Amino acid sequence: MPYGAFARLSSGVEGLIHVSEIASRRIGSPAEILRPGDGVRVRVVAIEPERRRLSLSIRQATGNVVYETRSDENASV
Numbered sequence: 001m002p003y004g005a006f007a008r009l010s011s012g013v014e015g016l017i018h019v020s021e022i023a024s025r026r027i028g029s030p031a032e033i034l035r036p037g038d039g040v041r042v043r044v045v046a047i048e049p050e051r052r053r054l055s056l057s058i059r060q061a062t063g064n065v066v067y068e069t070r071s072d073e074n075a076s077v
Helices: none
Strands: 005-010 013-018 041-047 053-057 066-073
Touching: 005 041, 013 041
Parallel strands: 013 053
Antiparallel strands: 005 013, 005 066, 041 053, 041 066
């Protein structure tokens, strides 16, 4: 089962949208909602500079959304 989808915020900057943060309902796969190249609104929910990781959320991206992205479906992380 896929863990989520990667989203590119800018050149060289990508983050993971965990499957639980893609939709307000439970989904089995990111492919139920997202397709490669889809533009999505996300909120950065965690930054781990030492691991060079960003955690993103579509579900939490309401009101004060900071980023518009292009998503790349992730088969596994």
